[in-house]
Amino acid sequence: EIVLTQSPPLLSVSPGERATLSCRASQSVSTNLAWYQQKPGQAPRLLIYGASTRATGIPARFSGSGSGTEYTLTISSLQSEDFAVYYCQEYDNWPPWSSFGPGTILEIK
Protein backbone atom coordinates (compact mmCIF):
# COMPACT_ATOMS: atom_id res chain seq x y z
CA GLU A 1 0.00 0.00 0.00
CA ILE A 2 1.36 3.41 -0.97
CA VAL A 3 1.06 6.07 1.72
CA LEU A 4 1.08 9.76 0.84
CA THR A 5 2.27 12.46 3.23
CA GLN A 6 1.52 16.11 2.57
CA SER A 7 3.41 19.04 4.06
CA PRO A 8 2.86 21.37 5.62
CA PRO A 9 -0.57 20.51 7.06
CA LEU A 10 -1.35 24.23 7.20
CA LEU A 11 0.18 26.91 5.02
CA SER A 12 -0.43 30.62 5.53
CA VAL A 13 0.37 32.82 2.55
CA SER A 14 -0.53 36.36 1.54
CA PRO A 15 -2.46 37.07 -1.67
CA GLY A 16 -0.11 37.66 -4.58
CA GLU A 17 2.62 35.51 -3.08
CA ARG A 18 3.76 32.08 -4.15
CA ALA A 19 2.61 28.91 -2.41
CA THR A 20 4.51 25.64 -2.51
CA LEU A 21 2.81 22.45 -1.33
CA SER A 22 4.57 19.10 -1.02
CA CYS A 23 3.49 15.50 -1.36
CA ARG A 24 5.73 12.57 -0.53
CA ALA A 25 4.97 8.95 -1.39
CA SER A 26 6.16 5.94 0.61
CA GLN A 27 7.48 4.46 -2.65
CA SER A 28 7.92 5.69 -6.19
CA VAL A 29 4.66 6.47 -8.01
CA SER A 30 6.39 7.20 -11.34
CA THR A 31 4.63 10.58 -11.85
CA ASN A 32 1.24 8.89 -11.51
CA LEU A 33 0.15 11.68 -9.22
CA ALA A 34 -2.72 14.16 -9.28
CA TRP A 35 -3.61 17.26 -7.30
CA TYR A 36 -7.11 18.41 -6.31
CA GLN A 37 -8.49 21.59 -4.79
CA GLN A 38 -11.46 21.49 -2.43
CA LYS A 39 -13.30 24.50 -1.08
CA PRO A 40 -15.66 24.29 1.91
CA GLY A 41 -18.94 22.61 1.02
CA GLN A 42 -17.77 21.78 -2.51
CA ALA A 43 -16.55 18.71 -4.32
CA PRO A 44 -12.86 18.33 -5.15
CA ARG A 45 -11.67 19.77 -8.45
CA LEU A 46 -8.90 18.16 -10.47
CA LEU A 47 -5.99 20.54 -11.01
CA ILE A 48 -3.02 18.46 -12.15
CA TYR A 49 -2.47 14.90 -13.35
CA GLY A 50 0.63 13.03 -14.46
CA ALA A 51 2.44 15.15 -11.86
CA SER A 52 2.66 18.19 -14.17
CA THR A 53 -0.22 18.33 -16.70
CA ARG A 54 -2.90 20.89 -15.97
CA ALA A 55 -6.46 19.66 -16.31
CA THR A 56 -8.84 21.41 -18.68
CA GLY A 57 -9.62 24.97 -17.62
CA ILE A 58 -7.03 25.20 -14.84
CA PRO A 59 -5.19 28.55 -14.78
CA ALA A 60 -1.52 28.65 -15.63
CA ARG A 61 -0.61 29.89 -12.15
CA PHE A 62 -1.03 26.28 -10.99
CA SER A 63 1.92 24.05 -11.80
CA GLY A 64 3.06 20.62 -10.71
CA SER A 65 6.45 19.00 -10.66
CA GLY A 66 8.31 16.06 -9.23
CA SER A 67 9.24 12.47 -9.78
CA GLY A 68 9.79 9.28 -7.86
CA THR A 69 8.55 9.90 -4.34
CA GLU A 70 8.63 13.72 -4.16
CA TYR A 71 6.07 16.04 -5.75
CA THR A 72 5.24 19.73 -5.55
CA LEU A 73 2.24 21.89 -6.38
CA THR A 74 3.10 25.53 -6.90
CA ILE A 75 0.63 28.38 -7.12
CA SER A 76 2.60 31.26 -8.53
CA SER A 77 0.54 34.27 -7.41
CA LEU A 78 -2.23 33.49 -4.99
CA GLN A 79 -5.69 34.78 -5.75
CA SER A 80 -8.43 35.00 -3.14
CA GLU A 81 -10.24 32.04 -4.70
CA ASP A 82 -7.18 29.79 -4.28
CA PHE A 83 -7.49 29.50 -0.51
CA ALA A 84 -8.72 25.96 0.00
CA VAL A 85 -7.62 22.45 0.92
CA TYR A 86 -5.32 20.69 -1.54
CA TYR A 87 -5.03 16.91 -1.84
CA CYS A 88 -2.54 14.81 -3.75
CA GLN A 89 -3.58 11.42 -5.09
CA GLU A 90 -1.47 8.56 -6.42
CA TYR A 91 -2.72 6.10 -9.03
CA ASP A 92 0.46 4.17 -9.79
CA ASN A 93 -1.24 0.79 -9.48
CA TRP A 94 -4.45 1.83 -11.21
CA PRO A 95 -6.61 0.10 -11.90
CA PRO A 96 -7.78 -0.23 -9.34
CA TRP A 97 -5.66 1.03 -6.50
CA SER A 98 -5.46 4.66 -5.58
CA SER A 99 -4.92 6.66 -2.42
CA PHE A 100 -5.17 10.28 -1.35
CA GLY A 101 -2.93 12.30 0.89
CA PRO A 102 -4.27 13.89 4.08
CA GLY A 103 -4.40 17.38 2.55
CA THR A 104 -2.82 20.79 3.05
CA ILE A 105 -4.96 23.70 4.19
CA LEU A 106 -3.93 26.86 2.37
CA GLU A 107 -5.12 29.87 4.33
CA ILE A 108 -4.87 33.61 3.96
CA LYS A 109 -2.06 35.18 5.96
Next chain:
Amino acid sequence: QLLLVESGGGVVQPGGSLRLSCAASGFVFNTYAMQWVRQAPGKGLEWLAVISSGGTDQYYADPVKGRFTISRDNSKNTLFLQLNSLRSDDTAVYYCARSYDLWSGYFFPWGQGTLVSVSS
Protein backbone atom coordinates in the same frame (compact mmCIF):
# COMPACT_ATOMS: atom_id res chain seq x y z
CA GLN B 1 -21.85 20.74 -19.55
CA LEU B 2 -20.47 17.80 -17.63
CA LEU B 3 -22.73 17.06 -14.70
CA LEU B 4 -23.02 14.40 -12.02
CA VAL B 5 -25.84 14.53 -9.49
CA GLU B 6 -25.93 12.15 -6.53
CA SER B 7 -29.00 11.20 -4.54
CA GLY B 8 -30.13 8.62 -2.03
CA GLY B 9 -28.25 9.66 1.06
CA GLY B 10 -29.87 9.92 4.46
CA VAL B 11 -29.88 8.69 8.02
CA VAL B 12 -29.73 4.94 8.56
CA GLN B 13 -29.27 2.73 11.60
CA PRO B 14 -26.17 0.57 12.05
CA GLY B 15 -26.55 -2.61 10.08
CA GLY B 16 -28.92 -0.96 7.63
CA SER B 17 -28.73 -0.41 3.89
CA LEU B 18 -28.92 2.43 1.41
CA ARG B 19 -28.70 2.75 -2.35
CA LEU B 20 -26.99 5.79 -3.77
CA SER B 21 -27.53 6.98 -7.33
CA CYS B 22 -25.51 9.27 -9.56
CA ALA B 23 -27.16 10.70 -12.67
CA ALA B 24 -24.75 11.71 -15.41
CA SER B 25 -25.18 14.12 -18.30
CA GLY B 26 -23.10 16.08 -20.78
CA PHE B 27 -20.86 13.22 -21.87
CA VAL B 28 -21.07 9.74 -23.37
CA PHE B 29 -21.61 7.86 -20.13
CA ASN B 30 -20.99 4.36 -21.45
CA THR B 31 -17.41 5.15 -22.52
CA TYR B 32 -16.02 6.15 -19.11
CA ALA B 33 -15.14 4.26 -15.95
CA MET B 34 -16.89 5.66 -12.90
CA GLN B 35 -16.10 5.61 -9.20
CA TRP B 36 -17.27 6.47 -5.72
CA VAL B 37 -15.15 8.42 -3.24
CA ARG B 38 -16.19 9.38 0.28
CA GLN B 39 -15.21 11.98 2.83
CA ALA B 40 -15.95 11.57 6.51
CA PRO B 41 -16.82 14.79 8.38
CA GLY B 42 -13.72 16.95 8.66
CA LYS B 43 -11.55 14.26 7.11
CA GLY B 44 -9.80 13.55 3.82
CA LEU B 45 -10.83 11.69 0.69
CA GLU B 46 -11.13 7.92 0.48
CA TRP B 47 -11.51 6.06 -2.83
CA LEU B 48 -14.11 3.30 -2.50
CA ALA B 49 -14.92 1.58 -5.77
CA VAL B 50 -14.59 1.74 -9.54
CA ILE B 51 -16.60 0.19 -12.36
CA SER B 52 -15.53 -0.16 -15.97
CA SER B 53 -17.37 1.57 -18.77
CA GLY B 54 -19.33 -1.53 -19.71
CA GLY B 55 -19.91 -2.58 -16.13
CA THR B 56 -18.08 -5.88 -16.41
CA ASP B 57 -15.24 -5.04 -14.00
CA GLN B 58 -15.57 -3.71 -10.46
CA TYR B 59 -12.94 -3.11 -7.80
CA TYR B 60 -13.28 -2.12 -4.17
CA ALA B 61 -11.22 -0.68 -1.37
CA ASP B 62 -10.69 -3.10 1.50
CA PRO B 63 -12.90 -1.24 4.05
CA VAL B 64 -15.98 -1.72 1.88
CA LYS B 65 -15.27 -4.97 0.05
CA GLY B 66 -18.10 -7.42 0.60
CA ARG B 67 -20.45 -4.74 1.97
CA PHE B 68 -20.75 -2.22 -0.89
CA THR B 69 -21.62 -2.95 -4.52
CA ILE B 70 -21.03 -0.60 -7.44
CA SER B 71 -23.14 -0.94 -10.56
CA ARG B 72 -24.32 1.11 -13.51
CA ASP B 73 -27.20 1.34 -15.95
CA ASN B 74 -25.79 2.72 -19.18
CA SER B 75 -29.26 2.93 -20.72
CA LYS B 76 -30.17 5.46 -18.02
CA ASN B 77 -26.76 7.15 -17.63
CA THR B 78 -26.80 6.28 -13.95
CA LEU B 79 -24.25 4.95 -11.49
CA PHE B 80 -25.21 3.20 -8.26
CA LEU B 81 -23.65 2.25 -4.96
CA GLN B 82 -25.45 -0.28 -2.77
CA LEU B 83 -24.38 0.11 0.85
CA ASN B 84 -25.09 -2.84 3.17
CA SER B 85 -24.14 -3.65 6.76
CA LEU B 86 -23.52 0.01 7.45
CA ARG B 87 -21.38 1.06 10.40
CA SER B 88 -20.91 4.35 12.16
CA ASP B 89 -17.56 4.84 10.45
CA ASP B 90 -19.33 4.79 7.07
CA THR B 91 -20.79 8.20 7.91
CA ALA B 92 -19.53 10.50 5.17
CA VAL B 93 -20.32 12.52 2.10
CA TYR B 94 -20.29 10.16 -0.85
CA TYR B 95 -19.14 11.54 -4.20
CA CYS B 96 -19.40 9.95 -7.61
CA ALA B 97 -16.70 10.87 -10.08
CA ARG B 98 -15.81 10.11 -13.67
CA SER B 99 -12.43 8.99 -14.86
CA TYR B 100 -10.88 11.97 -16.63
CA ASP B 101 -9.94 9.84 -19.65
CA LEU B 102 -11.95 6.67 -20.17
CA TRP B 103 -10.19 4.48 -17.55
CA SER B 104 -7.74 6.93 -15.93
CA GLY B 105 -6.99 6.90 -12.23
CA TYR B 106 -7.68 10.60 -11.78
CA PHE B 107 -11.15 11.99 -11.66
CA PHE B 108 -13.17 14.76 -13.26
CA PRO B 109 -15.90 15.82 -12.89
CA TRP B 110 -17.24 15.08 -9.41
CA GLY B 111 -20.79 15.29 -8.20
CA GLN B 112 -21.81 17.57 -5.35
CA GLY B 113 -22.01 14.64 -2.93
CA THR B 114 -24.72 13.01 -0.86
CA LEU B 115 -24.50 12.65 2.92
CA VAL B 116 -24.87 9.27 4.54
CA SER B 117 -25.25 9.33 8.31
CA VAL B 118 -25.16 6.02 10.21
CA SER B 119 -26.59 6.46 13.67
CA SER B 120 -28.93 4.76 16.09
